[in-house]
Amino acid sequence: MRRYKPLLPVFAIYVILLIIGATTPGLWQPIMFIMFYIGIGVALNNFLGLTGYVDFGYVAFLAMGAYGMAVALNYFTELGFGAVALGFFLALLFSALLCIAVGGVALRLRGAYFAIATIGVNEGLRYLIEGARIWGGSEGIVLSGKLRKAFGPDFANYLSTFVADVCLIIVIFVASVITIYLINSRVGYALLALREDEDAAKVVGINVTKYKLIAFFTSAAIGSLIGASAWTLKLTYVFPEDVFFIHYTVEAIVIVMLGGAGTLLGPVISGLIYGALKYYLSVILPGFQLLAFAPLLIIIVVAFPDGIVGYVRKKLRGKSLFEYIR
Amino acid sequence: MVLLRLEGVTKRFGGLVAVDHVDLEVNEGEAVGIVGPNGSGKTTLYNIISGVYLPDEGKVFFEGNDITKLPPHERTPLGLARTFQIPRPFGAASVKENVAIGAMFGRAKANVDEAMKMADEYLELVGMYELVNKEAKLLTPLEKKLMELARALAMKPKLLLLDELMAGMNPNDINRIIELVKKIKVKENIAVVSMVEHLMHAITQFAERVVVMHQGKKLIEGPTMEVLNDPKVIEVYLGKKMVIEGYEG
Amino acid sequence: MAFFEQLASNLIYGMLLGGVYGLATMGLSLIFGVLRVVNVGHGAFIMLGAFTAFWMFTLYSIPPIASIVMALVIGLALGYLIFMSVMRRLLDAPELSTLLAMFGIGIFIEELAKFFWGPDYVGYSWNIGGISFPITEIPFTKICAFISSIIIAALLYIWFQRTKLGKAIRAVVEDREGAMVCGVDVNRIYALSFALGIGLTVLSGVLVTLFTPVGINVYMGGDYTLKAFVIAVLGGLGSPWGAFYAGFIFGLLENGSYTLLGLIPGVEPFGLTRFVSFAGLLVILLVKPTGLLGGE
Amino acid sequence: MQVAIKWINDQGGIKVGDTVYKLDLKYYDDESKKETVQSLVERLATVDKVKFVLAPYSSGLTLAAAPIAEKYGVLMNSHGGASDYIFEQGYYYVVQTLSPASKYQTGFLDMVHKLDPNAKRLALVYEDKEFSRAVHQAAKKYAEELGFEIVYEKTYPAGTSDLSPILNELKATNPDVIIGGGHFADGQLLASQLAELKIDVKAISILVAPALPAFYEALGTNAEGICAPAQWEVGVKYSPDVAKELGFEWYGPTQDEFMKLFKEIAGEDKTPSYHAAEAAAVLSYAKAIEKAQSLDPAKVREAMNDLGFMCVYGMWKIDPETGKQAGHEMVIIQWQGGEKKIVWPTAAANSDPCYPIPSWDEKSAGKICGT
Secondary structure, three states, rough: OOHHOHHHHHHHHHHHHHHHHHHHOOOHHHHHHHHHHHHHHHHHHHHHHOOOOOOOOOOOHHHHHHHHHHHHHHHHHHHHHHHHHHHHHHOOOOHHHHHHHHHHHHHHHHHHHHHHHHHHHHHHHHHHHOOOOOHHHHEEOOHHHHHHHHOOHHHHHHHHHHHHHHHHHHHHHHHHHHHHHHHHHHHHHHHHHHHHHHHHHHHOOOOOHHHHHHHHHHHHHHHHHHHHHHHHHHHHHEEEHHOOOOHHHHHHHHHHHOOOOOOOHHHHHHHHHHHHHHHHHHHHOOOOHHHHHHHHHHHHHHHOOOOOHHHHHHOOOOOOOHHOOO | EEEEEEEEEEEEEEEEEEEEEEEEEEEEOOOEEOOOOOOOOOOHHHHHHHOOOOOOOEEEEEEEEEEEOOHHHHHHHEEEOOOOOOOOOOOOOOOHHHHHHHHHHHOOOHHHHHHHHHHHHHHHHHOHHHHOOOEEEHHOOHHHHHHHHHHHHHHOOOOOEEOOOOOOOOOOOHHHHHHHHHHHEEEEEOOOEEEEOOOOOHHHHOOEEEEEOOOOEEEEEEEEHHHHHOOHHHHHOOOOOOOOOOOOO | OOOHHHHHHHHHHHHHHHHHHHHHHHHHHHHHHOOOOOOOOHHHHHHHHHHHHHHHHHOOOOHHHHHHHHHHHHHHHHHHHHHHOOOOOOOOOOOHHHHHHEEEEHHHHHHHHHHHHHOOOOOOOOOEEEEOOOOOOHHHHHHHHHHHHHHHHHHHHHHEEEEEEEEHHHHHHOOOOHHHHOOOOHHHHHHHHHHHHHHHHHHHHHHHHHHHOEEEEOOHHHHHHHHHHHHHHHOOOOOHHHHHHHHHHHHHHHHHHHHHOOOOOOHHHHHHHHHHHHHHHHHHHHHHHOOOOOOO | OHHHHHHHHHOOOEEOOOEEEOOOOOOOOOOOOOOHHHHHHHHHHHHHOOOOEEEOHHHHHHHHHHHHHOOOOEEEOOOOOOOOOHOOOOOOOOEEEEOOOHHHOHHHHHHHHHHHOOOEEEEEEEEOHHHHHHHHHHHHHHHHOOOOOEEEEEOOOOOOOOHHHHHHHEEEEHOOOOEEEOHHHHHHHHHHHHHHOOOOOOEEEEHHHHOOOHHHHHHHHHHHOOOEEEOOOOOOOHHHHHHHHHHEEEOOOOHHHHHHHHHHHHOOOOOOOOOHHHHHHHHHHHHHHHEEEOOHHHHHHHHOOOOOEEEOEEEEEEOOOOOOOOOOOOOOEEOOOOEEEEEEEEOOOOOOOOOOOOOHHHOOOOOOOOO
């Protein structure tokens, strides 16, 4: 159990956030907004943080999840909750298929080549859906009316303002457990080695392709579940230009890096900071939030290259608190 | 019994032949030295044995099995381990984690808990116990080399390939390391192949048999003292100072 | 023979566009080659060039072709400033940190531009006529953009081959340690290459508007960033010349494939050209992981 | 919207029973992100205790905000989300002030049909995005009903810098009329490349882009004669007199008052555009609240069902069941001699349509519409 101590502060943050959201009027959506950013940070961290590979096309996995859920709700509406379950299954299936396609091509590449190949995957897939008019093409899939007709407006609203949130929360809790499990297991050590020196890792006996794929599939699966719950289920529509928007990938990368790549707590803290900052800046400084955000980002990158948690861990090395922070 | 056998191994880079039809045999538990100047093809040979390069010609056998085409990560569990001329630690990991990774993925195939225990043991063995929690990238070059040795030993290999392990060390360290490797070699019946550029003293102390490489070819092979006194060998090193005592940087 | 006429005119336009793409990618490739920095803020600098051309034309009636010099100077100065204030401190940091920093700088420039120039889409019309072919019309402005891009690339090539500084930059790209040993002041080369890379990018923004003189907006750079990444990889990352040639390939592929895709029923061929160019990237990387024109 | 708020407050506010309410405005920037908009609508509903929201400026965002609005019983008036399907989803608490997407290009087709029944060959080139697709699908259907022959229809992806592949193809089909566009950048590009490739037709209508002054600044005389649909334009002839003539009630500031108030608030150099729609949305709230004599959104929504009035923006009347705007009519603007003129519908027009438009060669020689 000792190795699972780092989950304590993480779960504490989640629980405190949820309590604040549930008890303070008007803060539930903002808390879910923050949870979304924590979620994409935790999800991407399982790949970017653990392997050091930058996936610029990461949002494609969220998109696959969003489409999986949308396809299930759109074509199998009569299944009710069954359609939601099917949606999560399809989300996982679609993202796994994409994983196989990307893993086959891109994971053989390194560094900037990998990063750019994944941009190709993301943009290519989006234009394929739009150009070949798959799943409604650029018109996307709009579900609100269908859900309201099938389930009644109250239940449909309940789906998108409560069930979707609960699903997201569950996904994030599970994702954090998966992260700590990975970090503590052979997989985690293999990834640590390949992140630091891939060639040396091979010589030490690590099947780098296998472990990269494990991280890739894990991260993609979590991402797709987030896409299914925080996008489709919650917003009740999917437009390709919206779900393949590269901005989300960049935001997720920023969160992972700010918090400290490869740490458990890092993406949680920075997701919290990023989400809260974004929300309050849009309230306090409407129209100028990005102008304030950009220099802040540059300063943090220059001053804390290991991220917040990376920095704290360095300071705490050898102290008793150290084993709670990962 | 023959542990490792190379048959006519050749590797070319562009127009250059780095390793030219080399045959080599290493027996179980044997200590072999490979001597040769810079560019004689030693490191390429190591890379072929450990699977980093595929040879253009020739075959590699380990315990009688053809491993010529196996990727590195499938060779290591058979009982291969190596160190690098310029150490390649997993920088952000702690010293202990570095060694534990060796124990997990080498022939030892230890689980995480066992690997951590083994890491402690082997680090104590090489005299680095007080450094276990340090970040590997903060170590001195010498410490990095010792850590790599511990990492390689923790893999419980049958064949250990050392690449210029002792270059840059002072005589005290060299003696300590030689004693250490000798002891472990006997205790765990490891065959050790040690590659050096010049350090003849260490080789005489350690190797039972020596192979001299020159321009990608095997120049001569035989019992250590015999080979070192061979006129051909002296000719190869003509114009270069033969360092028998002390160390060469 | 409408099919071949269409194909021919699309290929001509693809080539003209490709020249602009090529030049617009050289800066990105140079910065990556020398500093190993992925400039995710690339598009923001193209936008600056576009606005330079726009303001010079609108306020002072200076023809865009003359703004090229102005844009280069602005870019060089800005690049030097960014290097000295931010990038210099990140030289030893991992690839990801510099990527994040460039992302932040890109946003900062865009937001500042929005603050001063507003979010409107602007444009200019510099009407200098064109050539009529039986198959299509080509305005002189586009030909101008194409020829300027070739001339600039050629001048740059000569500069790299002939001058001491140019040679030093090439040396650093090929072998950093080796160059250092040979007495090259690597930090100076870094600063210079970064400034030159940004200068080229801002300059190419002028050519972008020469080709497409409308729709100039503070966020216009995003699409160019994506395309530049792809083109840079096609050309072998870090090789400005490779990038220049790859620009042509990309332009020809993008416009040329339209005619062929138009034969498929029930799809949107223009959208699919994007799919083809990105899928083409993946296929090329699959066959040759260092890019089409890249070395080992 | 500040204009309408100021006008109502200057008039003494809204009287509900004996209490007089003054309007107050809270606004946040949603960055056009779907995640942000939900949080902000919730904040408006709970922290700021807002009961009446002007919906975010896009169809997707409106859709994202709708369930939250419904959950808190907040009434949302869409002055931005113009897509029809939002109102086909069954959200009772979402009403529309803008004319829906399906109406954008129909006025122009009516106009061409009336001016020149022989101009039959219609080409469509538009951006492959949900909104422009909705607009042009509806327009295509309507054109076929009017007897147009669709000679060409293609889309282009967002972020294109060269439209020559489709425009070369289009030129070969020899159309009389072109409709298309999507947003700002591509609309400017479409017009500029039609000029470069010298594709001469009798009439052109492009979505969104030509309605802004920047369009003429960017294209110069090449913009002459190009039409665009607009929800509202300075100079429309809606006035208390027109309202009386048509038998509707007039509410809110007259156009002159509106312009004066707008300049006071926004500054001299600005011209209102979508602001009129925002004002109408605010006015509709005020009117409905007064009518319902209650601040309860449910009652206000009910009162909206048989509300119908004319204001500076034109008619405001919704379809009771869906909340879709049914009363308001769009205008067609055309660039004539460097000015944006309203040419359609005749009731609102302040200039005659220029038809057929001058050729590109004539335009580059300096010919403008109206000479």
